Amino acid sequence: MTATGAHILIWTIAALAAAGVVVRPFRLPEAVWAGGGAVLVTVLGLLPLSAAIVGVAKGLDVYLFLFGMMLLSEVGRREGLFDAVAAFAVNRAGGSPRRLFLLIYASGVAITALMSNDATAVVLTPAVYVAARQAKTDPLPHLFACALIANAASFVLPISNPANLVLYDGHMPALGRWLASFALPSAAAILATFAALRWAERGRLSGSCELKVPQPGLTRGGWTAVAGLGATVLVLLIISALDRPLGLPTAIMGGLTATVVCISGRTSPAPILRGVAWPVLLLVAGLFVLVEALAQTGLIAALGSALNAASRANAGGAAWSAGGLLALSCNLINNLPAGLMASAAVAQAQPPRSVVDALLIGVDLGPNLSVTGSLATILWLAAIRREGEDVGFWRFLKVGVFVTPPALALALGARMLMR
Numbered sequence: 001m002t003a004t005g006a007h008i009l010i011w012t013i014a015a016l017a018a019a020g021v022v023v024r025p026f027r028l029p030e031a032v033w034a035g036g037g038a039v040l041v042t043v044l045g046l047l048p049l050s051a052a053i054v055g056v057a058k059g060l061d062v063y064l065f066l067f068g069m070m071l072l073s074e075v076g077r078r079e080g081l082f083d084a085v086a087a088f089a090v091n092r093a094g095g096s097p098r099r100l101f102l103l104i105y106a107s108g109v110a111i112t113a114l115m116s117n118d119a120t121a122v123v124l125t126p127a128v129y130v131a132a133r134q135a136k137t138d139p140l141p142h143l144f145a146c147a148l149i150a151n152a153a154s155f156v157l158p159i160s161n162p163a164n165l166v167l168y169d170g171h172m173p174a175l176g177r178w179l180a181s182f183a184l185p186s187a188a189a190i191l192a193t194f195a196a197l198r199w200a201e202r203g204r205l206s207g208s209c210e211l212k213v214p215q216p217g218l219t220r221g222g223w224t225a226v227a228g229l230g231a232t233v234l235v236l237l238i239i240s241a242l243d244r245p246l247g248l249p250t251a252i253m254g255g256l257t258a259t260v261v262c263i264s265g266r267t268s269p270a271p272i273l274r275g276v277a278w279p280v281l282l283l284v285a286g287l288f289v290l291v292e293a294l295a296q297t298g299l300i301a302a303l304g305s306a307l308n309a310a311s312r313a314n315a316g317g318a319a320w321s322a323g324g325l326l327a328l329s330c331n332l333i334n335n336l337p338a339g340l341m342a343s344a345a346v347a348q349a350q351p352p353r354s355v356v357d358a359l360l361i362g363v364d365l366g367p368n369l370s371v372t373g374s375l376a377t378i379l380w381l382a383a384i385r386r387e388g389e390d391v392g393f394w395r396f397l398k399v400g401v402f403v404t405p406p407a408l409a410l411a412l413g414a415r416m417l418m419r
Helices: 001-025 030-043 049-058 058-076 081-091 098-114 118-135 140-152 162-167 175-200 220-241 247-263 270-275 278-296 297-311 315-333 337-348 355-368 374-384 393-417
Strands: none
Touching: 001 030, 001 162, 001 278, 001 315, 001 337, 030 278, 049 247, 049 278, 058 081, 058 098, 058 118, 058 162, 058 220, 058 247, 058 270, 058 278, 058 337, 081 098, 081 118, 081 220, 098 118, 098 140, 098 175, 098 220, 118 140, 118 374, 140 175, 140 374, 140 393, 162 297, 162 337, 162 355, 175 220, 175 393, 220 247, 247 270, 278 297, 278 337, 297 315, 297 337, 315 337, 315 393, 337 355, 355 374, 355 393
């Protein structure tokens, strides 16, 4: 096979795999499509086995981070922590769906910032659905709040989104630099998303809801989970401030928290381990291999050259255009492969810091446009379907088109002010 033919075949397989992740034909899990594409490019000899292994190895820090966060999320879910948070919000809403919306949104900001957007999508969403039903109010605005804040607040801290580790290729900026770059853009994204979604759903938030719902009490395991989460956040903030990789510390803290909860409750760790979404790790590994294959075709080198040229010509214009284009691309191919390709292009182009930061805002916030934009939103959709709700592509897009562009513009604009 000629080099051109091999390149075309790699592009085709990668495109089909990305489409499979987004659309899920035959209802097969996303990991099947990403993993299948990775295996195919290797078996067909389009990517040497050694290069595939290198691609998988590049994701080690991401796998460890995801594993630790999923352990913490599962412990919190099993111990009723998130159900308690949702019920607390209902009971503090004073019979007002609008106040309930604000409290749920604020809870989502805290969970996303401190535990990652996947925790908000997977764990808080079902609890919010149950709480809204108990409060006898329309759950959809509150579910939308869970979905959109999972992305809008996902660059408050380095630990708030696995895509942050992907884009920076495991070499995260130190915490001080991170806050200097993203404190104002994060605030802009969070407030703009809240205001736009609150306006878009104003009709569903009218009227009143129940004043009180049953408030679950936290068991000893629940309080242990709270302590473990707090300790994990503290450790990760320190590690981030020291500019060290976050993956291994996250996995260790997640494992320690789960172990203490199991020992104190004299329970088996098996249910917690079964609750971890292992296919997500396979999905990410498959995407790393596919991006490694795309690098063999010269596509990423071309993207890197274009990014380098644009940055040299006009760094401010490059930041705006790169952030916007990546935000749009996330909704076409999902933010994980888009972020992986952007990371590889950045490694080659070495653009100014403002351009890289704009790319991060695009890869984190851009997926709010559509239900296929990020892994967190796909997980959110699966969570609400289990509860009997569903939001179609066009229904979500209608909200996303109204909410995302102003939030993205304000976040990018805020970053450009922080030179």
